[in-house]
Amino acid sequence: MVLKVSEVSGILDRYHGDFESAEGLLRASFPSFGESLVGGMTLRSKRSAVCAESPTSSCGSTLSLSSILSTSPAKASVVSASSVSSKPIPIVAQKKHSTYVEKGQFHTWIGAMRAQSPPHILSLHSDTPDAFDLETAVHKSWLERHPSALSSFHKVIKNAHKKQIVVFLDYDGTLSPIVEDPERAFMSTEMRATVKDLASCFPTAVISGRSRSKVFDFVQLTELYYAGSHGMDIMGPAKSSDGFRVKGTKSRDKRGNDVVKFQPASEYLPVINKVCNALIESTKSIKGASVEHNKFCVTVHFRRVNEEYWEVLAERVQNVLKDYPTLTLTHGRKVLEVRPCISWDKGKAVEFLLKSLGYKDTGDVIPLYIGDDKTDEDAFKMVNRAKHGCSILVSSVPKPSDAKLSLQDPSEVMEFLRRLVRWKKWGLESRNSIQMGVYDFK
Numbered sequence: 001m002v003l004k005v006s007e008v009s010g011i012l013d014r015y016h017g018d019f020e021s022a023e024g025l026l027r028a029s030f031p032s033f034g035e036s037l038v039g040g041m042t043l044r045s046k047r048s049a050v051c052a053e054s055p056t057s058s059c060g061s062t063l064s065l066s067s068i069l070s071t072s073p074a075k076a077s078v079v080s081a082s083s084v085s086s087k088p089i090p091i092v093a094q095k096k097h098s099t100y101v102e103k104g105q106f107h108t109w110i111g112a113m114r115a116q117s118p119p120h121i122l123s124l125h126s127d128t129p130d131a132f133d134l135e136t137a138v139h140k141s142w143l144e145r146h147p148s149a150l151s152s153f154h155k156v157i158k159n160a161h162k163k164q165i166v167v168f169l170d171y172d173g174t175l176s177p178i179v180e181d182p183e184r185a186f187m188s189t190e191m192r193a194t195v196k197d198l199a200s201c202f203p204t205a206v207i208s209g210r211s212r213s214k215v216f217d218f219v220q221l222t223e224l225y226y227a228g229s230h231g232m233d234i235m236g237p238a239k240s241s242d243g244f245r246v247k248g249t250k251s252r253d254k255r256g257n258d259v260v261k262f263q264p265a266s267e268y269l270p271v272i273n274k275v276c277n278a279l280i281e282s283t284k285s286i287k288g289a290s291v292e293h294n295k296f297c298v299t300v301h302f303r304r305v306n307e308e309y310w311e312v313l314a315e316r317v318q319n320v321l322k323d324y325p326t327l328t329l330t331h332g333r334k335v336l337e338v339r340p341c342i343s344w345d346k347g348k349a350v351e352f353l354l355k356s357l358g359y360k361d362t363g364d365v366i367p368l369y370i371g372d373d374k375t376d377e378d379a380f381k382m383v384n385r386a387k388h389g390c391s392i393l394v395s396s397v398p399k400p401s402d403a404k405l406s407l408q409d410p411s412e413v414m415e416f417l418r419r420l421v422r423w424k425k426w427g428l429e430s431r432n433s434i435q436m437g438v439y440d441f442k
């Protein structure tokens with residue numbers, strides 16, 4: 001497909017002039033994006049148009065297509081807070097991080113945050129047939145690359161016979177809908193019942209950016225395993241067998257089960273408490289901004305802040321971070337997250353939990369991960385490495401992802417989980433019919 005500059009410009013408009021999100025979307029939808037562009041022209045972003053009306057603002061510029069295309073999303077995902085050198089805390093390998101970021105980096109963060117919560121492109125700016133056609137084509141092409149896990153259900157279970165499915169679930173945006181107030185991100189009673197059923201069929205874990213205690217308060221199911229703080233606070237089963245014992249402290253949970261607790265960033269607790277207070281102080285004058293203490297990481301929320309103050313907020317966060325060289329910043333859905341600069345993520349947490357469940361050989365087990373956010377990408381990559389691993393992105397709009405399959409929203413997640421339960425409960429005969437496509441789940 002050949003995209004004209006005007007069409008790309010339309011997509012940029014829908015992404016508020018955010019080149020990285022738009023480029024990511026186009027690349028995610030059309031692998032040949034770049035070669036197919038009619039090049040040599042310059043595009044003026046909507047951001048710069050907005051700024052022209054507001055002379056005091058410093059944002060926006062006219063960018064050439066080549067500069068748009070040379071932007072690498074990978075560069076934007078993790079940025080360092082400071083160049084000040086200091087001895088890292090040697091618990092888990094420290095991540096390499098770049099030196100002090102320039103002011104232009106705010107645009108990258110902000111663009112990246114928008115990319116995590118893009119507008120529904122099919123419902124916006126679809127007033128011309130051209131725009132509608134392109135949006136439909138983009139979505140269709142993206143769905144071909146990330147098919148619905150509901151319509152591909154037979155593929156998910158195809159290899160599951162005599163293998164153990166282990167389910168990993170993100171919380172916000174996966175089990176609960178995204179809402180303005182993070183304290184009110186409740187999961188529905190139906191979803192809770194579904195996850196309870198699921199846990200009676202398969203080992204099930206929730207891996208969240210929230211603190212472990214907070215995500216437990218939301219989910220309230222003792223039959224699950226929980227990893228909070230993006231996997232930096234794990235409470236898992238102590239079932240690892242000889243030869244691959246997992247690290248961590250063993251104990252008994254309230255139900256008398258052996259459990260293992262692993263907190264690879266425990267030595268960062270004092271510094272996390274300190275940075276959390278500093279962030280609260282420095283952001284308190286920005287209307288709508290809030291800071292959430294997630295035990296081993298801190299989340300700064302942008303969702304309720306007027307977009308014209310996003311840059312100021314990002315700048316304040318960065319200024320605070322200058323004094324904390326052992327911490328780093330990542331972004332998610334309208335959030336910036338401060339976390340220890342260690343090589344640990346949701347993917348490593350999945351690996352840890354599989355081992356603590358006693359699964360050594362990836363061929364025996366089917367890890368299935370469902371998540372909606374940037375930090376879930378590490379887990380997608382991890383389960384994709386397993387022979388029959390299944391990675392599912394929750395998103396109603398096309399966005400770049402390593403997930404193989406997709407679901408639109410938490411209600412589709414619930415439907416998918418229910419199908420898994422039904423499949424497991426029905427016995428082999430029915431399973432065979434399903435695999436042969438004889439039975440329609442609906």
Ligand SMILES: O=P(O)(O)OC[C@H]1O[C@H](O[C@H]2O[C@H](CO)[C@@H](O)[C@H](O)[C@H]2O)[C@H](O)[C@@H](O)[C@@H]1O
Binds near residue numbers: 207337373
């Ligand atoms: O890993 P997760 O379980 O998805 O947690 C990631 C962050 O989720 C929460 O923020 C997101 O959901 C909020 C409630 O719907 C929403 O207001 C916010 O804009 C989203 O980014 C949570 O509040 C964060 O602490 C988590 O890190």
